[in-house]
Amino acid sequence: VTATQAPDRRCTEPPVSALLTAYCFGDADHVTCERVQEHLLACPVCWDEVLRLEATVEVLRRDPHISPQPVTAEAVALVTIDGHGEHRFAGHVGFAVLSSGLYAALNAASVWTELAYQFARFEHLALWLVPATFASMFVGMLAVMWLGVRFERGARPMGLVASLLAFSLLTVISLVVTVALLPHEQVVHATFSTRAAGAAHVKSVLSYFVILAVLYVLVPWQAIIGLERELVQGRVGNTLALLRHDADAFHPTGVWYLRPSVLGWLFAFNVPFSIVGGNYLLDHLVPGPYSSWFAVALYIRMALWFVVAGAGLGWYVRRLQDVKRLALLMTKLSAQP
Numbered sequence: 001v002t003a004t005q006a007p008d009r010r011c012t013e014p015p016v017s018a019l020l021t022a023y024c025f026g027d028a029d030h031v032t033c034e035r036v037q038e039h040l041l042a043c044p045v046c047w048d049e050v051l052r053l054e055a056t057v058e059v060l061r062r063d064p065h066i067s068p069q070p071v072t073a074e075a076v077a078l079v080t081i082d083g084h085g086e087h088r089f090a091g092h093v094g095f096a097v098l099s100s101g102l103y104a105a106l107n108a109a110s111v112w113t114e115l116a117y118q119f120a121r122f123e124h125l126a127l128w129l130v131p132a133t134f135a136s137m138f139v140g141m142l143a144v145m146w147l148g149v150r151f152e153r154g155a156r157p158m159g160l161v162a163s164l165l166a167f168s169l170l171t172v173i174s175l176v177v178t179v180a181l182l183p184h185e186q187v188v189h190a191t192f193s194t195r196a197a198g199a200a201h202v203k204s205v206l207s208y209f210v211i212l213a214v215l216y217v218l219v220p221w222q223a224i225i226g227l228e229r230e231l232v233q234g235r236v237g238n239t240l241a242l243l244r245h246d247a248d249a250f251h252p253t254g255v256w257y258l259r260p261s262v263l264g265w266l267f268a269f270n271v272p273f274s275i276v277g278g279n280y281l282l283d284h285l286v287p288g289p290y291s292s293w294f295a296v297a298l299y300i301r302m303a304l305w306f307v308v309a310g311a312g313l314g315w316y317v318r319r320l321q322d323v324k325r326l327a328l329l330m331t332k333l334s335a336q337p
């Protein structure tokens with residue numbers, strides 16, 4: 001091995017390297033096998049990759065959790081699934097970070113909305129309370145989702161209960177602290193009687209945000225993690241029946257499988273309510289120097305609600321498709337002799 005080879009570890013024939021997975025899983029035909037074997041003699045990069053893949057194949061074939069079915073390259077490509085809790089956030093770090101960040105932004109936007117109307121008076125409070133709300137809710141939601149994964153292991157999965165309890169605790173603590181810090185007076189002036197800033201924030205959180213986090217983030221989160229666990233533990237039949245809405249399918253322990261269509265209808269139903277409610281308040285607003293700031297903050301808060309819901313629903317639909325594809329594949333494989 002010379003020094004010049006080390007940094008330049010590239011395959012000399014990329015079209016052949018694309019065949020390695022099929023080769024290792026015994027899915028390649030005779031001609032392909034010969035072509036790969038010939039290339040392996042010349043290419044150290046592909047040789048290392050074959051050693052790595054062979055080790056993976058060996059583990060998958062011996063792992064008692066992954067039913068005694070033959071494992072194909074196609075199945076492994078689909079298995080971004082983590083049934084043993086080896087990956088952070090069960091392999092769904094992206095969604096955990098995105099949804100926690102968006103939900104934290106929604107809460108921060110609510111605090112901002114309550115202070116923006118009298119920004120000149122509450123500038124100092126707003127400039128630290130808004131980022132502090134974001135940071136604490138972001139970390140808090142990540143912790144809730146992490147706990148949901150952590151408690152999903154074991155004989156009796158308690159992920160859903162754990163994450164809902166942790167989320168309730170997070171909500172109560174954040175409300176108590178925020179209400180104590182927000183002004184105890186009406187900040188927003190409208191022609192109808194408005195609530196004090198703290199009470200208005202509590203109302204937003206309890207009537208709009210909590211239901212959003214539970215239905216569009218936490219329940220889908222636990223459902224996907226639970227269904228992936230079911231597949232990895234070999235319970236394919238019921239998972240497929242559940243996704244096909246068969247009458248005799250049951251919800252496995254710790255899984256509340258909420259149909260995406262229900263979430264879709266709720267989303268659509270909330271659009272007119274949200275717009276009418278927001279515009280009613282803006283139409284009855286007493287003009288002030290920062291009215292437009294308040295209006296923008298209100299619209300941002302409304303938009304964020306729909307972004308959180310849309311992101312959660314989109315992720316849920318895509319992951320359910322993955323679970324279904326894998327379940328179908330496992331069924332097909334087990335039907336083979």
Ligand SMILES: [Zn+2]
Pocket residue numbers: 010011012013014016017039043045046047
């Ligand atoms: Zn190569």
